[in-house]
Amino acid sequence: MAKSKKLPKATSDGPSSNPITSSSTTAPPWLHDGLPLPRLIVLDLDYTLWPFYSDIHISTPIRLVPSANPPTLSDRNGEYFALYPDAPHILRLISSLPNTRLAVASKSPVGDLCREVLKLLRLPPGEGGSEKGPKKTIDAFDAGLEIYEGTKLRHFEVIAKRTGIPFSEMLFFDDERPNLEVESLGVTMRLIRDGLTWEELERGIMQWRANQGVA
Template sequence: MGKRPPPPPAPPPTLPPWLHDNLPLPRLIVLDLDYTLWPFYSDIHPSPPLRLLPGSAAPPTTVADRNGEHFALYPDAPAILRLVASLPATRLAVASKSPVGDLCRELLKLLRLSAGLGGAPKRAFDAFDAGLEIYEGSKMRHFEVLAKRTGIAFADMLFFDDERPNLEVEKLGVTMRLVRDGLTWAEVERGVAQWRENTGVA
């Protein structure tokens, strides 16, 4: 069902090193959806209607479509979203070229994050407090809208995406981490290090 099977989940760190090294963090972390947050193409693989599988109300949550196919976030993603959503000075957003924005929003509302400490959101949808830009077109447009809405400078943004052409957003000053196997703890660590190097705070 796609490019490659998701990797096994890594044990979530109790406190990632980048969180307690007293160095700055991006003010906005932006995520692509297909093959970044989840291991499938939203406009090809799921067939509505969608439903949350019984007994799947806490991570790892799984959604089923009308054909009985199952869909979930990458294994590390729920804990990463929960942690980043709890950070006081870092916001989360989505930038996706998917042509099925309504279906993506429904998936994000069905897929759950465990409550965790600090009252993190229970729905993946609620973690993205800076908004969801989900529509076809250049990622440049997505980021221009995000910058206008949030007032956050491009240089203070870190973007995770699996498609090399989207590196064009770096022309705006955004740092993009090109991921291969979806959002993982290791990719977040590398992305934060890359953003710090780009902004001269490493």
């Protein structure tokens, strides 16, 4: 899937040109409707969790931009990097659910850099400003990170072995159509175009429920 490689340039006023903006929402209906949720939600990284190619766009070293809201990184060339607007709030919500875990499955060849990005970026406070739960983005992924070249089939086989969660209990968000191959394992994959949003999250959950025969 072709992606734009143009990123916002730095200005003397800091990351004001960054199109990434903060986002919040009230509790979505699917959260309290009494119907089942996936036991594991798995996310791709490039153009799913964040709007850039980790191996192309970032020139190390990277640093956290002081006082930037939402949390934003800058690199050696003065480019800015952040998660998609809804993503931090989605991660915060999912990480608070008692029976749903989070994992990453990415074919990025720069796994160490991706981990550094996830360590530096912070999640927003929880409900009522609570600091309970993960603060670093990386800590939200309690089911682990599979970030290396290869097939998504391999990623999911490793995740299933580590967690013991059946493929049928997994929901995967990815922007690359060839990765629909994971559905041959029994995983539900939601193919997205413009990053992880509340709308795509809900559609993915509805898709997963339909695959489970849940009305």
